[in-house]
Amino acid sequence: MIKPENLVYSRTKVLTDNIMHYCPGCSHGTVHKLIAEVIDEMGIQDKTIGVSPVGCGVFAYNYIDIDWLEAAHGRAPALATAAKRLNPDKYVFTYQGDGDLASIGTAEIMHACNRGENIVVIFINNAIYGMTGGQMAPTTLIGQVTATTPHGRNVELNGYPLKITELIAQLPGTCYVTRQTVYNPLTVRKTKRAIRKAFENSMLKKGTSFVEVVGTCSSGWKLTPVAANQWMIDNMFPEYPLGDMKDK
Amino acid sequence: MAKIKGTIVVDIEQCKGCGVCVTSCPTKTIALGRDVNGKGYNYMQMVNPESCTGCTNCATVCPDTVITVYRVKVEE
Ligand SMILES: Cc1ncc(C[n+]2csc(CCOP(=O)(O)OP(=O)(O)O)c2C)c(N)n1
Ligand code: SF4
Ligand code: SF4
Ligand code: SF4
Ligand SMILES: [Mg+2]
Helix, strand or coil, X not given: CCCHHHEEECCCCCECCCCCCCCCCCHHHHHXXXXXXXXXXXXXXXXXXXXXXXXXXXXXXXXXXXXXXXXXXXXXXXXXHHHHHHCCCCEEEEEEEHHHXXXXXXXXXXXXXXXXXXXXXXXXXXXXXCCCCCECCCCCCCCCCECCECCCCXXXXXXXXXXXXXXXXXXXXXXEEEEEECCCHHHHHHHHHHHHHHHHHCCCCCCEEEEEEECCCHHHHCCCHHHHHHHHHHHHHHHXXXXXXXXX | CEEEEEEEEECHHHCCCXXXXXXXXXXXXXXXXXXXXXXXXXXXXXXXXXXXXXXXXXXXXXXXXXXXXXXXXXXX
C-alpha cells in the first residue's frame, strides 16, 4: 500500500525539515503547517514574505521556507506595511501572539488595520505569554491562573479580557475578520480555508484580513495537550466565540 | 463491494507524543506506545493497523506534521 500512487497526505515541501522547538501539541505548529500548505497550494512560495513576532512564534522563519522579516515585539504590522507597500506583488503576512499583538503591539495592529493595509494578520490567541513562562496576557480569562495571577485573573486588579478581534472588526480598513481554532480535523480544515481566503484577499486591494486562531499553550496552562484542548473548548470558546465577524 | 483501506507512516524520531492525533482517529487505530524515541517521547504507533481507513484526520491535526497517509480501494 505504501506507494506514491496511494499517497493521500504528506508533509508539504514548504515546511523545512527542522524539528519545531514548540512544546508537544502546541497550536503554533498546526498553524505553521496550515500557512505552509496554503502557500504550497497557491504556488506562491517565491512571492510570500512573513513577519515573525516576539513570542514563541519568533522562530517561524526556521520552519516555513519563504522570505521573512523578524520584527521587534509587537511591531510586525509596521514592518508588514513597509514590505507590502514596497512589494505590492508579494503576499505579506504577520504572525503574532496575543502578548505581541494585543499588548505591546496594540497601536501597530490597530493603525495597520485602520489604514487597511493589504496584508494578512495571523493572530494566535492562547490567553498567555507562552514564551516568557506563562504570565497573564490581555486575553487571559477572568479567574485564569498564570504566573502573574497566581490566584486567578481578578477584574478589579487586572481588568477584563481584551476582545481585540471584535475591536478590529469595527475598523473600516479590514475586509475579513474571523476567529477559528485548530483542535480537531474539522476546525483545522476550516482554519486552512480562512487562511487561504485571507491570502487571496491581500491581492484584491480590499484591505486587511485578520485571522485569529484560538490555540492552546499546554506548558503555560500546565495541562497535557489533550486536556488543554478540552480546557480551551470549555473556557476559551464562551469568551472567544468562533466564526466570521466580517467578510466583505 | 469495494472497501477503503489505509495506512500511515510516522516519523518516530520527530513525534512528540502529544496524543492529539489519537483523539482524532475515528477508528481507534493509533495510540501512544510505551516505547520512547531519542527525545524521550512516547511516540504514536498503530495498534490496530487493519482498521485504518486512510481518512487523514491524524495527519491533519498533527502539530509537527510527522504523519504520512496512504489509502487504497480493495475489491472484495
Ligand atoms: C520589548 C520587549 N518587551 C518584552 C519582551 C519579553 N517578551 C518576550 S515574548 C513576550 C510575550 C509573548 O507572548 P505572546 O505574544 O502571547 O506569544 P506566545 O509565546 O504566547 O505565543 C514578552 C513579554 C521582549 N522580548 N521585548
Ligand atoms: S510555551 Fe506554550 S506557546 Fe510556547 S511552545 Fe510551549 S505550548 Fe507553545
Ligand atoms: S488515517 Fe484516519 S483511520 Fe488511519 S490512523 Fe489516521 S485518523 Fe486513524
Ligand atoms: S499528533 Fe503528531 S506529534 Fe503528536 S503524538 Fe500524534 S504523531 Fe506524534
Ligand atoms: Mg500567547
